[in-house]
């Protein structure tokens with residue numbers, strides 16, 4: 001027991017460091033909304049500066065140019081060195097905010113993650129350049145020696161660290177609770193607009209918090225350095241536990257971050273003690289302690305996943321745009337032929353560069369699938385590629401060449417799905433944290449356990465043809481070059497097919513808006529898992545090729561730092577297109593660009609610094625990457641010469657533009673897909689109703705809601721609401737603000753936890769997820785339009801028309817995907833907006849967007865359509881037009897539930913009306929009955945009289 005106490009206290013050394021990281025990360029996040037992957041590097045800078053001052057009296061500067069250091073005298077007193085060290089980190093943190101994150105304030109989360117990862121690599125290289133790569137032993141800062149307690153010698157420095165952690169956490173808490181700047185920072189987390197109105201500058205506050213956060217982290221790294229030593233390479237062991245503390249603290253509580261950090265340190269220390277015991281199962285991998293943060297993160301996310309707060313940012317930002325355009329076969333063949341003809345002409349070094357470029361392009365394609373198309377930021381792809389490489393070296397002995405590679409890639413697929421599974425509830429920076437922690441765990445539990453030397457890898461051979469990458473003096477053999485080229489071409493075609501097929505459409509829908517995707521039947525979790533699997537398979541192929549090309553498998557090629565470097569180059573190239581991946585290959589580690597540059601100036605580690613700097617500037621200037629940036633520039637140039645380029649979406653006309661002026665209006669009806677169907681006859685609300693709904697011919701209730709209740713914590717938003725809606729009925733759901741209308745709709749569609757029963761055409765769907773409810777014939781629209789901004793109007797509708805089936809991916813790959821264009825077009829035609837099919841949502845007016853939202857819900861021919869204030873934001877003429885459209889929809893046999901504030905519109909258009917107030921049904925019946933119901937008028941105007949439905953004036 002004494003030993004457990006001792007090890008618990010020993011763990012406080014690392015624990016205080018983790019706590020310092022966690023508290024610093026929370027401070028930075030509170031101030032700026034950035035999850036700072038470079039926190040440990042920024043903190044280490046101050047610790048190194050402090051140590052260097054004490055050793056040599058030199059103040060080291062982070063500037064890349066000379067002079068890198070200023071001599072301040074031979075002996076610097078401890079307090080001065082301490083102050084200068086902390087200040088260095090704080091200033092560096094403030095500078096990072098001003099130079100990088102301030103310009104990125106409104107940028108997508110992806111750009112912020114990439115920038116902070118760029119800073120991490122940049123600082124790591126800087127630390128090595130300025131202070132050397134080795135480990136430093138640091139003189140004691142805190143009192144050493146021990147105290148005797150309960151028969152155990154307790155180290156004093158750990159007790160001091162524990163005390164300092166408590167004090168710093170207390171000071172930070174007091175700062176956020178009582179100081180004006182702290183209170184303003186907390187207010188900014190909720191609502192930055194309000195902060196601005198109160199005359200606080202969010203930028204200045206962010207800068208202050210950056211400086212404070214990095215200073216706090218540096219303090220703990222510095223004080224604990226005599227225990228932990230100082231080593232630039234230790235960043236890997238620091239980043240993940242710090243991020244784990246941040247997540248456990250729900251990104252907001254300094255105190256919880258401190259406790260979580262200390263607890264992690266203690267847990268790791270106790271585990272390392274237990275591993276020395278005879279009863280410990282020694283068959284467990286020795287890296288178990290390094291995997292602890294991953295487990296903590298996974299548990300934290302499972303328990304807190306949906307509760308993690310989001311910042312009230314000024315601007316909602318989007319990921320870089322994706323252009324869906326299939327690869328043209330002639331370009332693929334031409335490109336392949338050029339590389340194939342060029343390869344024999346290159347020298348060994350250049351051909352090696354070509355191979356490295358092609359291998360890296362394959363790996364970059366895996367990022368295109370996961371990060372570019374689904375928006376899932378992964379820092380763990382190198383570990384996934386490593387699983388394949390190590391499997392190839394160890395587990396596929398004796399298997400023939402392509403089979404061994406395919407099996408290894410499948411092992412990587414499995415690892416990717418396992419790493420991705422806990423991440424299904426999250427995205428953005430938190431996902432990046434999980435994948436980074438996962439990469440460290442894979443490295444500790446798997447890669448390090450099966451370290452393999454070069455001889456472990458059998459050379460590839462196909463039908464007697466020697467495909468080895470190297471043989472004697474030949475370092476880059478042609479047959480291997482062609483093998484890699486073939487794999488790259490296949491992967492490019494695969495990704496292009498997926499991007500342009502139904503799977504890609506669904507990927508982009510999930511990337512754009514997860515809950516809207518679920519509302520149109522997309523199984524979001526499955527879609528993400530498919531993306532993880534596909535991307536891991538491609539990364540696995542890349543990993544196997546990388547292993548062959550290097551002739552050996554080493555951890556350094558696949559550790560978390562390699563993962564970060566991979567992501568950096570993939571992002572610089574362009575993370576949303578096949579072209580971007582090819583560019584990434586060109587500039588990637590040891591690729592052709594590196595070889596050419598290295599021939600001119602020896603690069604060494606400067607290439608990483610260059611990569612980090614390029615990464616940061618790419619994140620700021622061109623988040624779409626070099627491919628997107630130059631692609632756009634070329635298109636602009638062409639359009640200036642020849643008029644608008646074809647793939648740039650043209651701005652559609654307003655809805656009231658005459659049909660003849662609409663692009664494509666001169667297309668004969670017979671040329672429009674689906675024009676020969678009966679639905680094609682319907683072009684306006686005045687036209688006779690056309691059967692569109694899957695509910696055709698069904699009589700009886702399409703929707704039954706029975707005693708549904710919804711609670712948000714202490715708020716009872718909906719209480720025992722019941723209603724029945726028949727096929728072909730337009731049912732109004734009205735009530736004052738906050739009456740519970742949207743919550744009722746959310747409960748029916750499965751978007752909130754509720755009690756009671758919901759039946760669609762007799763099927764009880766109360767326990768179904770939203771996408772399964774959609775499958776039974778229930779569609780909805782949203783109060784905000786919630787269209788998929790990355791997709792055209794047609795594609796928005798096609799996502800709903802084809803919510804997914806198990807064979808879709810294979811069909812996409814073999815080019816046999818079914819396209820339900822008719823359903824999509826007939827929904828657009830029904831609402832008179834087929835001319836908008838090729839527009840992007842951002843180009844449409846609010847009214848047009850609302851109609852597209854209704855059309856999207858109709859594209860799957862639902863039996864029940866729930867419309868949440870579709871007329872909000874429209875003028876009264878547009879509202880009435882929309883009302884007529886909905887009447888037409890109901891007349892096709894769809895049961896329509898309409899939430900609407902325009903009382904006169906509801907009383908005119910609807911067959912039945914349900915009125916809610918304070919979450920309860922206060923009236924139900926025909927518009928006539930509702931009009932006469934005094935309870936309704938009391939709820940609306942506090943006056944028990946009736947209302948004139950047209951003028952909305954209260955009648956005596």
Ligand SMILES: Nc1ncnc2c1ncn2[C@@H]1O[C@H](COP(=O)(O)OP(=O)(O)OP(=O)(O)O)[C@@H](O)[C@H]1O
Nearest residue numbers: 712715716717735736737738739740741742743744
């Ligand atoms: N996510 C939530 N968490 C806590 N309370 C909520 C949440 N969503 C809604 N509420 C509360 O539940 C009640 C009903 O809200 P709801 O949005 O369903 O009403 P509504 O009739 O649709 O209002 P409006 O017409 O303004 O859209 C309100 O008191 C609201 O503040």
